[in-house]
Amino acid sequence: xxxxxxxxxxxxxxxxxxxxxxxxxxxxxxxxxxxxxxxxxxxxxxxxxxxxxxxxxxxxxxxxxxxxxxxxxxxxxxxxxxxxxxxxxxxxxxxxxxxxxxxxxxxxxxxxxxxxxxxxxxxxxxxxxxxxxxxxxxxxxxxxxxxxxxxxxxxxxxxxxxxxxxxxxxxxxxxxxxxxxxxxxxxxxxxxxxxxxxxxxxxxxxxxxxxxxxxxxxxxxxxxxxxxxxxxxxxxxxxxxxxxxxxxxxxxxxxxxxxxxxxxxxxxxxxxxxxxxxxxxxxxxxxxxxxxxxxxxxxxxxxxxxxxxxxxxxxxxxxxxxxxxxxxxxxxxxxxxx
Amino acid sequence: xxxxxxxxxxxxxxxxxxxxxxxxxxxxxxxxxxxxxxxxxxxxxxxxxxxxxxxxxxxxxxxxxxxxxxxxxxxxxxxxxxxxxxxxxxxxxxxxxxxxxxxxxxxxxxxxxxxxxxxxxxxxxxxxxxxxxxxxxxxxxxxxxxxxxxxxxxxxxxxxxxxxxxxxxxxxxxxxxxxxxxxxxxxxxxxxxxxxxxxxxxxxxxxxxxxxxxxxxxxxxxxxxxxxxxxxxxxxxxxxxxxxxxxxxxxxxxxxxxxxxxxxxxxxxxxxxxxxxxxxxxxxxxxxxxxxxxxxxxxxxxxxxxxxxxxxxxxxxxxxxxxxxxxxxxxxxxxxxxxxxxxxx
Numbered sequence: 001x002x003x004x005x006x007x008x009x010x011x012x013x014x015x016x017x018x019x020x021x022x023x024x025x026x027x028x029x030x031x032x033x034x035x036x037x038x039x040x041x042x043x044x045x046x047x048x049x050x051x052x053x054x055x056x057x058x059x060x061x062x063x064x065x066x067x068x069x070x071x072x073x074x075x076x077x078x079x080x081x082x083x084x085x086x087x088x089x090x091x092x093x094x095x096x097x098x099x100x101x102x103x104x105x106x107x108x109x110x111x112x113x114x115x116x117x118x119x120x121x122x123x124x125x126x127x128x129x130x131x132x133x134x135x136x137x138x139x140x141x142x143x144x145x146x147x148x149x150x151x152x153x154x155x156x157x158x159x160x161x162x163x164x165x166x167x168x169x170x171x172x173x174x175x176x177x178x179x180x181x182x183x184x185x186x187x188x189x190x191x192x193x194x195x196x197x198x199x200x201x202x203x204x205x206x207x208x209x210x211x212x213x214x215x216x217x218x219x220x221x222x223x224x225x226x227x228x229x230x231x232x233x234x235x236x237x238x239x240x241x242x243x244x245x246x247x248x249x250x251x252x253x254x255x256x257x258x259x260x261x262x263x264x265x266x267x268x269x270x271x272x273x274x275x276x277x278x279x280x281x282x283x284x285x286x287x288x289x290x291x292x293x294x295x296x297x298x299x300x301x302x303x304x305x306x307x308x309x310x311x312x313x314x315x316x317x318x319x320x321x322x323x324x325x326x327x328x329x330x331x332x333x334x335x336x337x338x
Numbered sequence: 339x340x341x342x343x344x345x346x347x348x349x350x351x352x353x354x355x356x357x358x359x360x361x362x363x364x365x366x367x368x369x370x371x372x373x374x375x376x377x378x379x380x381x382x383x384x385x386x387x388x389x390x391x392x393x394x395x396x397x398x399x400x401x402x403x404x405x406x407x408x409x410x411x412x413x414x415x416x417x418x419x420x421x422x423x424x425x426x427x428x429x430x431x432x433x434x435x436x437x438x439x440x441x442x443x444x445x446x447x448x449x450x451x452x453x454x455x456x457x458x459x460x461x462x463x464x465x466x467x468x469x470x471x472x473x474x475x476x477x478x479x480x481x482x483x484x485x486x487x488x489x490x491x492x493x494x495x496x497x498x499x500x501x502x503x504x505x506x507x508x509x510x511x512x513x514x515x516x517x518x519x520x521x522x523x524x525x526x527x528x529x530x531x532x533x534x535x536x537x538x539x540x541x542x543x544x545x546x547x548x549x550x551x552x553x554x555x556x557x558x559x560x561x562x563x564x565x566x567x568x569x570x571x572x573x574x575x576x577x578x579x580x581x582x583x584x585x586x587x588x589x590x591x592x593x594x595x596x597x598x599x600x601x602x603x604x605x606x607x608x609x610x611x612x613x614x615x616x617x618x619x620x621x622x623x624x625x626x627x628x629x630x631x632x633x634x635x636x637x638x639x640x641x642x643x644x645x646x647x648x649x650x651x652x653x654x655x656x657x658x659x660x661x662x663x664x665x666x667x668x669x670x671x672x673x674x675x676x677x678x679x680x681x682x683x
Contacts, residue, residue, distance in 0.1 A: 098584055114673065
């Protein structure tokens with residue numbers, strides 16, 4: 001790729017037709033099936049969906065960290081125009097933590113309990129050769145201060161269990177940023193935290209995105225979080241993207257019945273006292289082979305076509321795609337909202 | 339709790355266990371049928387002589403008084419006399435204990451040094467050839483009878499290949515021409531310290547087979563324990579996190595994950611160590627190793643009960659000490675065992 005002429009045109013990350021499977025004794029689970037999206041430099045990209053919809057697998061696949069026996073069976077992952085799928089394991093190790101970092105849902109589980117915070121963060125900096133000797137500590141302390149962690153000198157000597165959940169997640173973010181990576185994959189970074197701490201961590205992520213020009217791939221099941229922080233969003237259902245586009249567009253005019261259902265299920269102060277709406281049925285196990293649209297069994301608009309043919313993403317508005325036959329023939333016009 | 343406090347607490351607990359064992363051996367010694375005085379003098383002793391010996395050994399004193407005397411003399415290193423060797427038991431142990439300890443320490447060391455890396459590699463190559471082979475071998479290792487395994491190795495390495503000696507701690511001509519000067523009683527250490535390399539080589543060749551036989555069980559156990567806890571640790575989020583941070587696989591396995599996984603292995607090895615001291619009996623007999631095992635067997639066959647009590651006591655002390663050591667190593671590895679330091683920051 002000629003970086004000199006078209007830097008701005010090449011997205012930071014381009015995932016193209018990604019397919020991840022997990023073989024199980026009862027059959028092949030298609031965790032991610034034909035997912036494509038792009039993340040621009042310095043943008044916050046939201047990935048939403050229920051548990052098991054493939055959003056975490058997508059995040060891990062980008063770093064090629066799918067736990068065996070699961071594996072990536074197709075697609076391309078272009079980072080700054082380079083295909084990560086073609087890199088050797090050793091080259092991948094230089095990408096991980098250096099160009100692309102990751103933070104996890106439960107910071108208490110993501111920090112090794114037997115090593116001090118200082119040992120853990122300096123190991124990463126040493127590994128990627130960004131600092132040596134005393135500079136390691138200084139850099140860590142600076143970063144802690146920037147992330148709003150108090151008493152940074154003592155903090156380096158602390159073990160993870162001595163910190164609160166919010167501090168642990170800040171430490172994880174510090175570990176992700178200590179080598180100045182360009183993309184942060186944040187896998188449900190606030191799900192395990194208290195509500196008050198959740199907003200602090202989100203504010204912190206937004207601030208880092210703005211100040212450092214950091215691109216963030218925010219994986220979450222919380223639509224509210226995406227609405228508040230992201231520019232673009234992809235809605236996952238059973239390993240597929242059913243709707244994607246600009247947040248303002250997708251949330252104001254949801255086109256896919258699943259997205260419509262999700263948004264309708266949010267508590268609404270104006271309907272105080274009335275029961276919450278819900279999507280009928282439940283997510284089928286990924287083992288069940290569903291011909292056609294995966295959402296069809298739960299969809300109130302489903303037709304015969306939906307049960308037989310898999311819908312493709314089609315343009316349903318300005319910077320807005322949805323995979324639904326309601327729009328296939330006549331993009332931009334649907335049969336109304338739920 | 340500070341590290342010093344933790345140490346004191348564990349030490350106090352060890353003393354408590356020791357006192358319990360003293361009490362049990364004392365009670366058992368008074369409950370077993372048979373008159374110690376008669377054992378001491380033989381079946382044809384006169385009633386006067388028996389009364390005299392009872393008087394001298396304090397066998398007519400009230401039991402609490404006897405117990406206090408027993409504890410006091412034990413603490414001074416007086417473990418009584420062996421009926422059979424007619425020597426103070428402590429003198430016998432000075433020769434026998436190092437022989438067994440040399441064997442047990444070497445075999446446990448071998449088990450840890452080989453077993454832990456094999457377990458780690460097995461976990462990281464789960465289900466692959468290396469893992470399968472090591473699983474089959476370790477199942478064989480924990481189930482093989484020690485004496486049969488010992489005989490087999492003797493057959494191969496002594497009779498067929500002629501590479502290694504059949505038994506004993508050193509060859510007779512070495513004993514005559516290059517005697518090992520007794521310092522610690524550990525031949526390999528004593529020979530090395532005095533620069534007696536000819537004897538060192540000979541002693542090393544002699545200890546090789548019995549150490550391997552004795553190491554078979556703990557080694558297999560170390561492999562299986564390490565593999566099992568490694569498999570668990572490798573599925574932890576912090577291992578995925580370490581991979582996502584770009585750390586090398588070797589660093590993840592042997593520096594990060596192993597520190598988490600080795601704690602259960604150490605616990606088991608602490609227990610097996612004490613078990614090996616008494617479990618060495620068969621191995622010592624097959625290899626005519628002059629250690630605690632043969633001493634104990636002779637004592638059992640000759641109803642030399644004070645030797646048995648003394649051995650029980652010594653093994654208990656070693657057991658307490660080794661487990662204390664394991665506790666301390668674990669506390670050093672895992673900050674959460676030293677509870678309360680700082681707490682929530």
